[in-house]
Amino acid sequence: MYVGRFVVVGPGLGAYRVSSRSFPNRQVTAREDALTVGPTPDAPETDNPYIAYNCVREAGDGLAVVGNGSHVDPIAEKLDLGYPPRDALATALFALDYEKDNYDTPRIAGVVGAEEAYVGTVRADALKVERVEEPTLVATYEKDDPEAYALEATTAEAAAREVYDADFEHAVCAAAAEVTADGVETALYNGE
16 A cells, blocks of 8 residues: 555654655655755756655654654744644644645654654644554555554664555655653664
8 A cells, every 4th residue: 555655653752754656766864953855866856845854853852753844844943942742733734734736745743752742634624633642653645644553663763664664655765763751862764
């Protein structure tokens, strides 16, 4: 099944996977303050504004944001200003709305804390933000309503690899964040 890009978010751990039929030549790179999805050196030129963005970013006081687009940054900025996670998600998703592409692609995101987590999506027909107690998946296609997901990983490195290997079509790259009382650890996986 092709579900497009997806996040899996639960208390202490969040992960994101790029799945793509149209733009498979992408990778995650680590920057000082974020993990960023962008084209590989051999990717064809494109003017598509939705293929490069921060997908994981540390924010606020011991939180991490995961998501499928440019909304990751304003969510993190709201958290840095002291907004509660639910409000940061709702405000940024509402302001940016779904992607205005040929598919009306939803924006998906999660905020992960050591003890709590929130997942959100904005689609053409809805804006949803939920607090979650267990790993929860939301995807851009087919699974665009949050649902429980059996994530076995307990570290960022294992989560990035597990969502990359998930049984959904067209895996491209993955990233994850683990949040504990000691801080935020991130990891990426670009395939073999």
